[in-house]
Amino acid sequence: MADIFTKEQISQALSQKHGDTLAKKLSQTCVAVCGLGGLGSNIAMMLTRAGIGKLILIDFDKVELTNLNRQNYFLSQTGMYKTQALADTLSKILPCTDIQTFNEKINALNVKKLLKEADIICEAFDDAAAKSMLADSIFTLFPEKYLVSASGMSGLGSPNDIVTRKITDKFYICGDGISDTDYVKEIFPSKVMLCAAHQVHTVLGIIDMKEGNL
Amino acid sequence: MVTVNGKQLDIAGKNFSEYLSDCGYDRNRIATELNGNILTKSEYDNTILKDNDKVEIVSFVGGG
Structure with a gap:
């Protein structure tokens, strides 16, 4: 069924929504997602919708029933490796992103x-x-690369507590900075996805700001 | 004076590792920036805080 649209048509649809210049830059960018839980699985979903050129997905874990309140997996995928389950889902959302997976810690x-x-x-x-x-x-190894990190997205605190802080030109951190799962055991889809959205929006901003290739 | 996370502190001349220990920071749960540049963990021991330095210490909490 996906074959009813050509890659060219999908690319044009993305350009229509994101603008030609940014859409092209997005399609030429590679983003790695380290950990495919509540943050990572939703980050990967959003970046796929944004038309990112390549995703590197890294996780060693399998999908569990307790993941489904906030993670971008289906009940039918429980027991599968997260890398495989997510790669399958992403290719159904939009097939244009090149996906590389690593089942490693x-x-x-x-x-x-x-x-x-x-x-x-x-x-x-x-x-x-x-x-x-x-x-x-x-x-230490890649001072030239951008890192968008996360800290604090547990509990039912105000959604407005989630912020993005720019620490250096290459390092951003999203979250409320304080809600630690060691102490706040409850974790809700809304706050986790808010934090994931902050990370993705920061990535889009970085790509937009950069002149030429990253 | 040294500015740490926006607060002015009289700690010029102090070793950064010692400062972290004194304040109870777990070096395995933080990232740090000094005057706009990242300070890696391997640099903590050999960094002496100077007058007018600006330090940002980011603590990571669990959850994701």
């Missing part, structure tokens, strides 16, 4: 291999120490 040793091709990296882990490790590895 990211650590300081494999960061270089996994992220070398990415222009922009979205950190979407749930563990605070893993977030910090990834940030430090990117700062």
Whole structure:
């Protein structure tokens, strides 16, 4: 059924909504999504809709029933690797994004291999120490790349608590900065997706600002 | 004076690692910026805070 539209038609539809210049830049950009949970699965969905050229999806986990309140998976995908489940879903949303998956846990040793091709990296882990490790590895190995990270999106606090902070020219952090899942156990689809949307909107802004290729 | 997260502190001359320990920061859960540039963890031990330095310490909390 997807074949009723050509790639050219899809590309034109995206240009109509995003503008020719940005649509072209989006199609030439590679974004890595590190962790495919509540943040990462929704980030990947939005970037696919935005017509991003290439996505690198990284997670070692499988889809569980408790993920479905906030993560972009179907009940029928429980038990599947998140990378495979998400790649299937994204290709049904819009088939133009080149998707590369890695079923691996990211650590300081494999960061270089996994992220070398990415222009922009979205950190979407749930563990605070893993977030910090990834940030430090990117700062050390790839100071030229952009990192859009997240911290604090648990609980039912005001949606207006979610903000995006620019720390340096290449490092942004989204979230409320304080709601820690170690203490606030409840996590809701609305606040997680808000935070994911902040990350994606920041990515779009970075791509828009950049002259020429990233 | 050194500005840390917007607050003026009288800590010029202090080692950055020591400052983090004194304040109870877990270096495994933070990212730091000094005068507009990232300070990597490997640089903490050898960084001495100077007068007019501006430091931003970002704490990561769990959830995603």
